[in-house]
Amino acid sequence: MERLTTYLRGLELTSQQLEAARGEMDPGLGRAALLEMVTRALQDSERVIRALDPATLTDARAIGRKQLPSTVAGLVVHLAEHTQRHVGELIVTTKLARAK
Numbered sequence: 001m002e003r004l005t006t007y008l009r010g011l012e013l014t015s016q017q018l019e020a021a022r023g024e025m026d027p028g029l030g031r032a033a034l035l036e037m038v039t040r041a042l043q044d045s046e047r048v049i050r051a052l053d054p055a056t057l058t059d060a061r062a063i064g065r066k067q068l069p070s071t072v073a074g075l076v077v078h079l080a081e082h083t084q085r086h087v088g089e090l091i092v093t094t095k096l097a098r099a100k
Contacts, residue, residue, distance in 0.1 A: 001041040001082050005048050007063050008075040038086060045079055052076070 003021065006013055029037075057073040070078070 001045050001079060001086065004063075004075055004079050004082060005041075005045045007061055007070075008045075008048060008072060008079065010059075010061060035090075038090065042083065045083070049076060049079070 003013055003017060006017065052072065057071065057076075059072045061070045061072060061075055062068065063070050063075070
């Protein structure tokens with residue numbers, strides 16, 4: 001979500017973001033750290049989306065190394081889809097963890 005929000009803002013990923021992406025699947029992260037990461041990403045994305053000027057919704061945006069074409073509106077929709085997916089994953093994971 002952080003990376004999509006960066007593209008939404010019309011920016012390129014930083015070296016820190018690229019490094020963080022490599023470690024996202026680190027099984028050593030604890031529950032609190034994971035929840036903090038998700039919460040921060042959701043809040044940051046929300047701030048950017050709420051500040052969008054509706055006149056920019058059709059502005060072009062490029063995604064990733066391949067510079068895949070999108071628009072501001074396309075990225076907002078994609079962020080919404082990611083939000084649903086990740087919140088759903090959190091709910092399922094929490095339920096499974098409690099069942100043990």
